[in-house]
Amino acid sequence: MSTTTKTGDTGTDDAGPSGATGDRRDDVAGAAGRLLRSPVSAARYAWLRARASSTPRPRDVPFGAGAGVDPDRVLVVGAGPAVGWGVSSHDLALPGRVSRRLARRTGRGSHVAALAEATHRLPAVRAALDDVFLENWDVVVVTLGAADALTLRSPRPWARELDAVVVSLLARLRPCARVVVVSAPPGDALSTFGLRASAAAERHARLLSDAADEVCSAHARVTHLALPALPRLTQDGRAEEAPPAVDDATGRLYEQWADALSEHVAPLLHAQRARTDSPQKARSRPQPERVRLDAITASGLGQAEPTAALHDIADRAREAFSTDGAAFDLVLDDHQWAVVSTLGSARAMPLSESFCVTTIRSEEPFVVADAWAEGLELPRNDIRFYAGWPVHTADGTRIGALCVFDPQPRDVSGLQVERLREFALDVERELFRLAAA
Numbered sequence: 001m002s003t004t005t006k007t008g009d010t011g012t013d014d015a016g017p018s019g020a021t022g023d024r025r026d027d028v029a030g031a032a033g034r035l036l037r038s039p040v041s042a043a044r045y046a047w048l049r050a051r052a053s054s055t056p057r058p059r060d061v062p063f064g065a066g067a068g069v070d071p072d073r074v075l076v077v078g079a080g081p082a083v084g085w086g087v088s089s090h091d092l093a094l095p096g097r098v099s100r101r102l103a104r105r106t107g108r109g110s111h112v113a114a115l116a117e118a119t120h121r122l123p124a125v126r127a128a129l130d131d132v133f134l135e136n137w138d139v140v141v142v143t144l145g146a147a148d149a150l151t152l153r154s155p156r157p158w159a160r161e162l163d164a165v166v167v168s169l170l171a172r173l174r175p176c177a178r179v180v181v182v183s184a185p186p187g188d189a190l191s192t193f194g195l196r197a198s199a200a201a202e203r204h205a206r207l208l209s210d211a212a213d214e215v216c217s218a219h220a221r222v223t224h225l226a227l228p229a230l231p232r233l234t235q236d237g238r239a240e241e242a243p244p245a246v247d248d249a250t251g252r253l254y255e256q257w258a259d260a261l262s263e264h265v266a267p268l269l270h271a272q273r274a275r276t277d278s279p280q281k282a283r284s285r286p287q288p289e290r291v292r293l294d295a296i297t298a299s300g301l302g303q304a305e306p307t308a309a310l311h312d313i314a315d316r317a318r319e320a321f322s323t324d325g326a327a328f329d330l331v332l333d334d335h336q337w338a339v340v341s342t343l344g345s346a347r348a349m350p351l352s353e354s355f356c357v358t359t360i361r362s363e364e365p366f367v368v369a370d371a372w373a374e375g376l377e378l379p380r381n382d383i384r385f386y387a388g389w390p391v392h393t394a395d396g397t398r399i400g401a402l403c404v405f406d407p408q409p410r411d412v413s414g415l416q417v418e419r420l421r422e423f424a425l426d427v428e429r430e431l432f433r434l435a436a437a
Contacts, residue, residue, distance in 0.1 A: 042151075044150050044151050045120075045147060045150070045151050048120070048146075048147055048150060048190075048193065048195070049119075051193040051194065051195060052085070052118060052193065055085050055086060055192065055193050055194070056085070056086055056087065056088055057083055057084050057085055057086075057087075057088075057116075057118070058084040058087060058088060058089050058090040058092075058093055059088075060089050060090055060091075061090065061428075061429045061432045061433065062090050062095060062113055062114040062115070062116070062432075063090065063095050063099075063111060063112060063113040063114065063394075063428075064090060064091055064094075064095035064096035064097070064098065064099035064100070064110075064111075064112045065099055065109065065110065065111055065112075065421075065425050066099040066100050066101075066102050066103025066104070066109055066110035066111075066112075067100075067103055067109060067418060067422075068103050068107065068108050068109035068110070068418060069108065069109050069364075069365070069417060069418055069421065070108045070109060070280075070363070070364075071108060071109030071110050071111045071363075071421075072102065072106065072108060072109070072110050072111070072138050072139075072269050072280070073110075073111045073113075073136060073137050073138050073139075073279075073283070073396060074098065074099075074102070074110065074111070074112045074113070074137065074138060074139045074140075074141060074265060075112075075113050075114075075115060075132075075134075075137045075139070075140045075141065076094050076095065076098070076112060076113065076114045076115070076141045076143060077114070077115040077116075077117070077125060077128065077129060077140060077141070077142055077143070078115075078116075078117055078125050078141075078142045078143035078144060078145070078182075079116075079117050079118070079119070079120040079121070079125065079143060079144065079145030079147065080120070080143050080144060080145030080146060080184055080189045081093075081094055081143040081182065081184055081189070081227075081254075081257055082094065082114050082115070082116050082117070082141075082143040083114075083116040083117075083118050083145075084114065084116070085192040085193060086192035086193075086250040086253075087250060087251075087254065090114060092251065092254065093114070093254055094112070094114060094143075094254065094257060094258060094261070095112045095113060095114045096112075097254050097255060097257075097258035098110075098112045098258045098261050098262050098265075099111065099112040100258075101258050101259060101262035102262045102265065102266060102269075105262055105263070105266040106266055106269060106270070109418070109421065113394065115128060115129070115132065120145040120146070120147035120148070121147070122144075122148075122158070122161040122162055122164075122165055123161055125142065125165055126161075126164060126165045126168055129165070129168065129169065132395060133291075133395040133396075133397070134169065134172045134173050134177075134395075135172070135173065135174055135279075135282070135283075136279075136283050136395055136396025136397070137173065137177060137279070137396070138177055138178070138269060138272060138278075138279045138280060138283075139177065139178045139179070139180060139265055139268055139269065140169055140173065140177070140178075140179050140180070141179075141180045141181075141182055141261065141265070142162075142165060142166070142169070142179065142180070142181045142182065143182045143183075143184070144162075144181065144182065144183045144184070144208070144212070145184075145189060146184070146186040146189035146190050146197065146201070146205070148208055149186045149197070149201045149202075149204045149205035149208055150186065150190070150197070150198075150201050152200065152201070152204050153204075153208070155207050155208055155210075155211040156211075158208060158211060159211040159212075159214065159215050162181065162211070162212060162215050163215045163218070166179055166181070166215060166216070166219055166222055167219075170219060170221060170222070173279075174277075174278075174279040174282055174283075175277055176221065176272055176275055176277055176278060176279065177221070177272075177279045178221050178222070178223070178268045178272070179219070179221060179222045179223075180222070180223050180224075180225055180261075180264060180265060180268070181212050181215070181216050181222065181223070181224045181225070182224075182225045182226075182227060182261065183205070183208065183209050183212055183224070183225075183226050183227065184227045184257065185197075185202075185205065185227065185228075185229040185230075186201050186202060186205045187202060187229065188227075188229055188230050188253055191230075191249065191250075191253070192250055192253070209224075209226050212224045223264070223268075225260065225261065225264045227256075227257055227260050227261075228256065228260055230249070230252060230253050230256055280363075283363055283396065284362045284363040284364065285362070286361045286362070287360075287397060287398055289333065291397055292331065292360070292397060292398065292399055293332065293333055295393045295395075295397040295399055296330060296332065296399050299393060299399070299431065299435055300434075300435070301330060301339070301399070301431065306339055306340035307340075307430065307434070309430045309433075310328055310339060310340040310427065310430055311340055313328070313340075313402070313423055313426045313427055313430065314326040314327060314328060314340050314341065314342050314402075315342060316423065317402060317404050317420075317423040318342050318404060320404075320419055320423075321387065321404040321415075321419070323385070323404040323405060323406040324343075324405065324406045324407055324408075325341065325342050325343045325404070325405050325406070326341070326342050326402075326403065326404045326405070327339075327340060327341035327342065327343070327402075327403055327405075328340050328341075328391065328400065328401075328402050328403075328427050329341075329349075329354075329356045329400050329401055329403065330399055330400040331351070331354070331356055331357050331360050331399065331400050331401070334350070334351060335348045335349060335350055335351060335354075336348065336349045336350075336351060336353075336354040336356055336357065336400075337349075339400075352379065353379045353381055354379065355368065355371070355378065355379065355383065355386045355388060355403065355405070356388055356400060356401040356403055358378075359388035359389070359390055359401040359403065360390050360398040360399070360400065360401060362390075363390065363398075365387065365388065365389045365417040365420055365421070366386070366387070366388050366401075367386070367387045367388075367412050367415060367417065368384075368385065368386045368387070368412075369385060369409055369410060369411065369412045370384050370385065370409030370410075371383060371384050371385075371386060372384055372409070373409075382407050383405045383406070383407065384406065384407055384408060384409045385405060385406040385407075385408060385409055385410045385412075386403060386404075386405045387403065387404050387405075387412070387415060387417065387420055388401040388402065388403035388404075388420070389401060389402050389403075389417070389420040389421050389423070389424040390424065391424050391427050391428060391431075392428060393431075394432065401424070402420065402423050402424040402427050404420070
């Protein structure tokens with residue numbers, strides 16, 4: 001499978017597009033601009049919006065998690081592929097499929113979230129990002145929809161809008177975090193709506209892809225990935241290049257997109273981790289207390305009520321680790337609040353008695369074989385074995401921990417800490433559901 005990429009390894013982060021990509025684009029730009037203002041162009045866009053209103057899209061928790069520890073964090077934002085058109089779950093769209101493939105490629109865990117902008121327009125993508133805290137992300141993927149190719153959008157103003165999105169992202173990400181701009185073939189992107197792209201739209205998509213190349217090459221930390229077209233099927237339903245991994249066309253499309261995107265992103269993550277100023281290292285340092293408290297307040301969790309789902313998660317965690325207790329705790333300014341605990345109703349504990357306050361100081365799981373052992377500066381209470389994993393808000397702020405604990409010490413050499421992450425992710429899914437209710 002081949003992909004077209006162009007890496008910007010020269011220029012500065014505040015640079016913009018450096019002129020036209022050639023006479024062909026200049027000639028087309030004026031005509032395309034006039035078409036965009038025409039009733040025909042407006043009708044094309046209205047037609048797409050109408051089909052979008054009746055096309056399935058995910059309504060569940062917008063993130064996927066690849067199994068493993070030390071997870072990379074990738075945010076997919078934009079139109080088209082980021083939305084998940086044509087499938088009912090983000091697990092079947094890019095977040096789920098990319099997270100699983102990234103984990104297999106890197107050997108680490110992964111967390112891939114989606115911030116969809118269903119209007120298909122770049123200014124709306126930039127506006128959607130305005131209130132998002134971006135410093136906890138390693139890579140931000142900006143996906144471009146088919147609307148601009150369908151409506152023959154003039155490449156020059158479109159490139160300026162894309163550059164504005166890229167510049168805004170670079171200003172708010174960690175210094176060596178990366179941005180990937182992704183464009184999909186309009187024929188494949190429109191197929192999720194049950195539509196076919198015209199020859200004019202296909203040609204115009206190539207012009208916009210050239211414009212995206214130019215924008216990305218002007219920034220040292222930005223690359224452009226042109227997704228490959230889905231192989232056509234023969235009369236017996238088989239792909240010409242290789243047998244399909246899944247039965248339905250939409251599933252094959254997301255599988256191919258996820259494969260190309262994970263192949264592109266994995267080396268970027270590897271290069272990041274070799275640096276001393278990597279986003280991963282910065283993210284694992286203690287986060288400011290005010291950021292955590294503001295995140296808890298904004299989420300409405302300060303006095304969160306234990307739900308049946310949260311009780312079930314704690315019960316399953318306790319059973320999985322065969323411990324006396326399990327809990328989901330929020331870490332507040334001067335106390336720890338047990339939102340749910342297998343030992344009884346919600347309760348407060350001073351931070352001097354808290355193990356979870358240590359858990360949230362980094363991205364790593366915090367495991368203690370025996371808190372009473374010599375040389376450990378830990379609380380001396382009725383907990384001797386403890387294992388916790390941080391619980392995050394959607395933007396990666398650590399607000400508390402999912403933990404299991406026991407009054408008896410134990411050997412932790414074979415402890416499956418990745419199971420702790422699975423339960424912590426379940427808590428995050430339930431918190432998202434509560435916030436969206």
